[in-house]
Amino acid sequence: MIVAKQKPLEEILEGVKNAGKILVAGCNECVTVCESGGKKEVAVLASALRMAFMNQGREVKIDEVTLERQCDHEYLEELRKLIDQYDVVLSLACGVGVQFLAEKYMKTTVLPGVDTCFMGVTEQRGVWTERCQGCGQCILATTAGICPVSRCAKRLFNGPCGGSTRGKCEIDKDLDCGWQLIINRLKELGRLDDYEILIPIKDWSKERAGGPRKVVREDVR
Ligand code: SF4
Numbered sequence: 001m002i003v004a005k006q007k008p009l010e011e012i013l014e015g016v017k018n019a020g021k022i023l024v025a026g027c028n029e030c031v032t033v034c035e036s037g038g039k040k041e042v043a044v045l046a047s048a049l050r051m052a053f054m055n056q057g058r059e060v061k062i063d064e065v066t067l068e069r070q071c072d073h074e075y076l077e078e079l080r081k082l083i084d085q086y087d088v089v090l091s092l093a094c095g096v097g098v099q100f101l102a103e104k105y106m107k108t109t110v111l112p113g114v115d116t117c118f119m120g121v122t123e124q125r126g127v128w129t130e131r132c133q134g135c136g137q138c139i140l141a142t143t144a145g146i147c148p149v150s151r152c153a154k155r156l157f158n159g160p161c162g163g164s165t166r167g168k169c170e171i172d173k174d175l176d177c178g179w180q181l182i183i184n185r186l187k188e189l190g191r192l193d194d195y196e197i198l199i200p201i202k203d204w205s206k207e208r209a210g211g212p213r214k215v216v217r218e219d220v221r
């Protein structure tokens, strides 16, 4: 899933300071799972905004809505009838949802209410960690199912680097060395010979550094 965290209230307030009518829009997918932009977070943020505006002596209309997904035309259409009523839509979806919403309703100001962080997993409630950077050319088959792009701080393809110490990364001693994890898992799988396989230089044009990407599947169009 895409992991995001809510922006500080002060930053959100600064963004909506001139608005008289605000729609706080959540999303039922990833941001609900990572507890940053689902129905519950929409309600909490809307209350905090109401309180803040009340303390400022300002009358601001704040409504709430949570769509099934903000990265899907079908669900964004649900806003068509009401969106013109608002000066600002404060979207708690990930950056993808915020952009898709803004593209669809060009005349409405759409602001992000969360910071989108990475694609990752829920390790335990309140702890999310990165697993994939969407590099466009997955090499997990060779690396024992552990991604060096997202789990090695230097994104090395034939690691570890000389800084790996006792299984920890030299960039941050609290982080496991991604390559140590790969080696450990290869050992457990009895596939340590795979460590000898040289992974070729990556074609980064397939990654987001190569510009915005597109996936088209004729079979499902
Ligand atoms: S190798 Fe690329 S696609 Fe595969 S998990 Fe890592 S970043 Fe994601």
Ligand code: SF4
Residues within 6 Å of the ligand: 151, 152, 153, 154, 155, 156, 159, 160, 161, 162, 163, 164, 165, 168, 169, 170, 171, 176, 177, 178, 179, 180
């Ligand atoms: S110590 Fe390990 S995870 Fe850190 S940069 Fe070096 S190889 Fe990558």
